[in-house]
Amino acid sequence: MMENARRKFLKVAGISALGLSLGTKSVLNVFASADESADRRGKKTAAEITENKKALKAKHWGMVIDTRRLRTVGDLKPLIDVCHKIHNVPKFENSLHEIKWIWEDEYKHVFPTMESEYLADSIKHIPFLLLCNQCQNPPCVRACPTKATFQREDGIVMMDFHRCIGCRFCMAACPYGSRSFNFVDPRTGLDESGIFNEFPTRMKGVVEKCNFCAERLDVGKMPACVEASNGAIAFGDLEDPESDVRKLLKENFTIRRKQELGTEPSVYYIV
């Protein structure tokens, strides 16, 4: 009697186990086929996202500005104008609302720690071209709480306006004043017909700055200011010893802004 019961139990247990495993498999199959049909409906696609074939690439983008060739406000104006035009940078009467990507200032403000009373006349009063230094060690990126500003692999410090919450920590962190905050809707400072369609405007409440023309590099064009400078500004890969910028740096004495802060600017000035 006893043995009989055990035998029965084992039989039932075996069949149940078999049934369970088959059942689970079929259930899994149902899930799998649901996945496949989602595929066929186009939920998942085989589409691919790639870089533009013409994109210019570098390990670390850098710029060398030859101030010997950019002597007057008139020399700088076309560079500033073209940049502000293609990036839809607004103009406001009120200087507190000013937005700037690229601008000019005199030596004592640009290089405050290298100032002296008896500075050479040739640099004392000329305007210097200023833009975001695209630091190798960017303090703004460390300050940003949302990673709206970040450093690309090629060294460019970018703004993702979608993520910017307008806290302005980055502006406090930047030692160069390269960043501007949109206190008012920037479209009110743009001429309606003058909006450049290929680049978005910004909205009220975000911070903006120069992006080394990342959108142009990605489609194989040099930055707009470099193109407009007639060779007075060189642009290239700082890590490539054969690049134009490295050759210029080797042959000329250059300075960078507030070097002692350790931000490692990627913009060099030949003085």
Next chain:
Amino acid sequence: MNDKSRIIAGLIIFLIVVTFPFWYNMGKAAPAPETKLTDKAKQAKNCIQPTEYMRVGHMQLLNVWRNEVVRDGKRTYVNQSGKDFNMSLSNTCMDCHSNKAEFCDKCHDYTSTAPYCWDCHVYPKESK
């Protein structure tokens, strides 16, 4: 228990008031809008993905696009048939679909969504 009739009457009134919006609007649902295609979009026949997919998934697609473009600098989208597109709302999508009011806004209004794309991204001027 002497207030039974009053309580019941009160409950009925309460139910009527609470459900008022439902039966007042019964049968008055606004019809789902039909989007209008521009001539250019009609001629192209196919969008970058099948219409079905675009209708349901354009927002996810655009979300992927903006991250890839802004954060990774990847600006080219190659669809299954091997055709490539510049990943840009203003310059690719709205090049064909240049009728924002008829194409985008109609459905967005109907579903009560207010995407803030156009706070920054430029859309083509529509001729009336």
